[in-house]
Amino acid sequence: MGAAFSARSDSSEGVPVVLNVYDLTPINNYLIWFGLGIFHSGIEVHGMEYGFGAHDFPSSGVFEVEPKKCPGFIYRCSIQLGRINMDPEQFREYIEKLACDYYGDTYHLISKNCNHFTDDVSSGLVGRHIPGWVNRLAKIGALCNCLLPEAMRVPVAVKQISDYPGFSSDGSESFSMMTTTTTTHEHLQFENDDTDPEKYLLSQSSSSEVTLVKESQR
Secondary structure, eight states: OOOSSOEESSOSSSEEEEEEEEESSTTHHHHGGGTOOOEEEEEEETTEEEEEOOOSSSSBOEEEEOTTOOTTSEEEEEEEEEEEOOOHHHHHHHHHHHHTTOBGGGOBTTTBOHHHHHHHHHHHHHSOOOOGGGTHHHHHHHHHHHHSOGGGSOOSOOOOGGGSTTOOTTSOOEEEEEEEEEEESSOOOOOSTTSOOOOOEEEEEEEEEEEEOOOOOO
16 A cells, blocks of 8 residues: 655655554564564554554554553563654544454454554555564464464454553543553664564653544544
């Protein structure tokens, strides 16, 4: 899918589009040597980070959070994907429209997870996919899932967002969660799939507020 807006991949002009990648487990430090890992990712634009998570309701599962501080995950690295010419209002309109396709009750660990969301945003904004290693395990899982008997296949969704205090089914409330996160020794940028992400992590406590993004009305 081509870029929906004017993109600038090699210019200092425009607004940067950044992919923030998180570990779901410390085991990633071993899996990464095989080009695998269990990752969460969010897209950072205009000083906020946007991700996708699961809940039980037919409404937006897209949320915004302070960059690099998504609760419950271990920050690994940031990857600059490109630049766009969009003001905050235009970008907000874009995200709200995309949220119509990412309801919380449609989340699927293999076929529609947070990394599929960030890949869609990246493709739509700058015309490029996120690095393959971020969602490679889901792609392998999709292949294996097709080969398994139906009774043994991966369940439809993994519940996440609705477990946070203050969650509202109509998406009208924000909710805060105190969490211990981890940041990398330094913030590295990886521009292709062959570059290994940063492997050394340093602990750092932080708190962050997560707010659901309401989908636009169709």
